[in-house]
Amino acid sequence: MAKPERNYTLEAVTYQYNLIFLAFLMLLSVVMWSAMPLTLAAGVEMIYLAMVPGTEVFQRSVENKYRAIEADNERKKLESRVEKLPLDRRARLEQVMNLIENTRANLTDDPENMLSGVESRLGAFQERYLGLCEAEHNYRTLMNTVNEGALVREIAGVEQEIKSASSRVKRSLEERYEVLVKRLERMRLVRDNGSIIRNQLATIEDTLKLIHESSLTMRNPQSVSTQLDDLLSEMQIAEDAVLEAESVVGSNDSRLEAFERELEEATSERS
Structure with missing residues (x-):
């Protein structure tokens, strides 16, 4: 079966820890009433998106995530079929x-x-x-x-x-x-x-x-x-x-x- 096309850049943007990092710097910018944290966030994000999505480790982690989702869906389908049996x-x-x-x-x-x-x-x-x-x-x-x-x-x-x-x-x-x-x-x-x-x-x-x-x-x-x-x-x-x-x-x-x-x-x- 052909490997599905993944938008690894989008996966990197929506990565849990990346979102936590961006939310922290936005909150810090509000608390400090300064644009410096946002400027820092933009710079770090550019470097992050230029490097991380293309790495084999990150892509493998994304594939593992989707495999886990597929396995969970298959498990739920299996359970649904089993429940119909006497x-x-x-x-x-x-x-x-x-x-x-x-x-x-x-x-x-x-x-x-x-x-x-x-x-x-x-x-x-x-x-x-x-x-x-x-x-x-x-x-x-x-x-x-x-x-x-x-x-x-x-x-x-x-x-x-x-x-x-x-x-x-x-x-x-x-x-x-x-x-x-x-x-x-x-x-x-x-x-x-x-x-x-x-x-x-x-x-x-x-x-x-x-x-x-x-x-x-x-x-x-x-x-x-x-x-x-x-x-x-x-x-x-x-x-x-x-x-x-x-x-x-x-x-x-x-x-x-x-x-x-x-x-x-x-x-x-x-x-």
């Missing part, structure tokens, strides 16, 4: 995050630096794991709002109506029946994929515990890397299930609404 999933998420941090701490003590790539992959893992937790919660919520039995009965009712309907009404009913069946298939696919995600999350958590235990002994550093590769493979399976379910859930029911309106019109004409 308490049971939030507790498991906290356990996983603690395991990751402990594992990363163990890997920093690797004297031969054999696991430098593993540490960075663990960092990316946190975001992906949280995304899976959110998806699992969303599917669980969705399934709680759908009554499969009622939908099955509605399909059976439409099927019976088709047998005694006129030709025009029958076409509308058949189209409605088709859409209702697709809704049922969609619901069952979401349910199955939600189960896949839950099972994969449990497998991911168990594998992460194994990686953490391996990082404690460090007897076979390469096994830690292999276990993490297996972990990411398990995560990919769950993420594929999320994508499949989202593609299905994303389809709307506008066709069903149109068929219902058409059916009402046909029924009215028939009566």
Whole structure:
């Protein structure tokens, strides 16, 4: 990612200690009823702005400040996402995050630096794991709002109506029946994929515990890397299930609404 453009001169002007210095000299000028402190302030400020903004130390401190701000914003976003999860999933998420941090701490003590790539992959893992937790919660919520039995009965009712309907009404009913069946298939696919995600999350958590235990002994550093590769493979399976379910859930029911309106019109004409 390209380094953002910074106005280091402006950063130097608004630097906390520079503002304190200028405020002090302005106050001193008022107390002394003399322009000398202001003249001194102008001279010192010119030298300060000519030298400080271009120094590597100052620029590094500015970048560190913005990195800290970005990290704080990311932390707040993370906390906001976590708060939306149910308490049971939030507790498991906290356990996983603690395991990751402990594992990363163990890997920093690797004297031969054999696991430098593993540490960075663990960092990316946190975001992906949280995304899976959110998806699992969303599917669980969705399934709680759908009554499969009622939908099955509605399909059976439409099927019976088709047998005694006129030709025009029958076409509308058949189209409605088709859409209702697709809704049922969609619901069952979401349910199955939600189960896949839950099972994969449990497998991911168990594998992460194994990686953490391996990082404690460090007897076979390469096994830690292999276990993490297996972990990411398990995560990919769950993420594929999320994508499949989202593609299905994303389809709307506008066709069903149109068929219902058409059916009402046909029924009215028939009566």
